[in-house]
Amino acid sequence: MKTFSKYWSIFQITLINSLAYPGELVGRSLMIIPFMWIFYQLWKVTFSAAGADVVSGLTLRDTLWYLMLAETIELGRPPVARTMSESVKDGSIAYILNKPYDFLWYQFSTAMGETIFRAMLNAIFGGLTVWLLVGAPAHPEGFLIAIPAVLGAWALHFCINAMIGLSAFAVEDVSAFTWIYQKLAFIFGGLLIPLDFYPQWLQVIAKALPFASAIYGPARLFVTPSLELFISVMSLQLAWIIVLSLTLALVYRSGIKQLTVNGG
């Protein structure tokens, strides 16, 4: 319990810190508005061209609210990989390693602290934009049901991004890996197009990968909430979190053996 309270305090400090520059926080979150507007333009034309109110089980309104939550998850998460790789490259990792806390849990606590308000503001601005464009979500209760899946999504993102960040132990620059991971998450996570609109064979592959648990699962749960979907999304997500967190722990242990800090 004492161990947990240590990381809870780190989380709280980062959370309060993230409010230190409200202008910065709001400024970043405004980015979701043009994104949602252009999605509306694209999907309005697409639904109209398809001549159907419902495409693969989603209406235009569902699609827009799905994209809002997907963007909120994506835009809300902090650049963990970049932060970790910078601390490896500039040696500042040494200041964290000699403190009485676990490096990975420390990074996770700070990442979650940075995420909460950022995501909340994205959800507010994105939600208001979508509400004005297509009206209220069909299932407002879906938002509360999707919250555990959204938290799980950030845990999954953290595991993958931390592994990318730690690859700085072995390579000079991790930016190429972060770009590629981001785009894989765009495609296999259904960030720009819901996976339901994909060809059947690609849907099967995408839905089995962790990217879908990190974006598609929570967003779909929000627009079409049901007990079956909740159990399915949460169980797959939990399985991926266990697998990836264990892998991350192994990567960290092998990486830390290679670390050489020069100077101080």
Next chain:
Amino acid sequence: MNNIKFLLAIWKANLQSAMEYRISFLSQMIGMMANNFIYFAIWIIFFDRFKDVRGWGVNDMYVTFGILASAFGLVSLFFGNAFMLSDIISKGRLDYYLSMPKPVLLHTISSRMIASGMGDFAYGFVSYALSGYFTWDGLARYVLAMLLAATVFAAFLILTQSLAFWFGTMSNFSNLVLNAMLTFGIYPITLFDNYAKIILFTIIPAALMGSVPAEFIRAFTWQSLSQLLIGAIGFLGLATIVFRAGLRRYESGSAIQIEV
């Protein structure tokens, strides 16, 4: 002529500096190309399902995405500091450039090369080659359209980032408008109504970086060429005027700067 010699010298120095870290340069270039290919797969999936967006198909998207990537890459490679101009202004780092006997704006924006820009630049040509619209005269138009689109993009960056002379740190606003420019640039122009089109030709001139150059590459028309020329000259002129006006307000910082 002197300015061209100066630019060539500075680009050579930038390239030599980037080549000091060859593996990093190559990984960023290849990584960015892979990144663009994966990103474009989304449009392939979209058009596989929905075929057409008001007359635009996947082949049109190859050209639009390609020209936008090449223009973006060109600016990143040759005028990399244009992306950081507001930061340079607000932190008083213009002092260094003001003390040199060279044009301040040109010197500032050309002093940095973003290695990943090479990946964007090269990807654009590959995307055009895959579009099904490739012809040799089309390639000549591609190069011309890329230069004009890059001019519009660089001018837009200078214009928006120069607002830092009046409002101080503008990194959020700069990121917002940059993202808006790139996002709107890769979507088919046919999606937008007339009011939105006015915005995309003026306030956020994304149409002059994506759909208009793409139209010009597919088939020569005087209309698209004149739109590009007027846009490039107009935005560059405006950006220069705003930067100069801002420079009169610039107050030097007292921090000691070292430019490497």
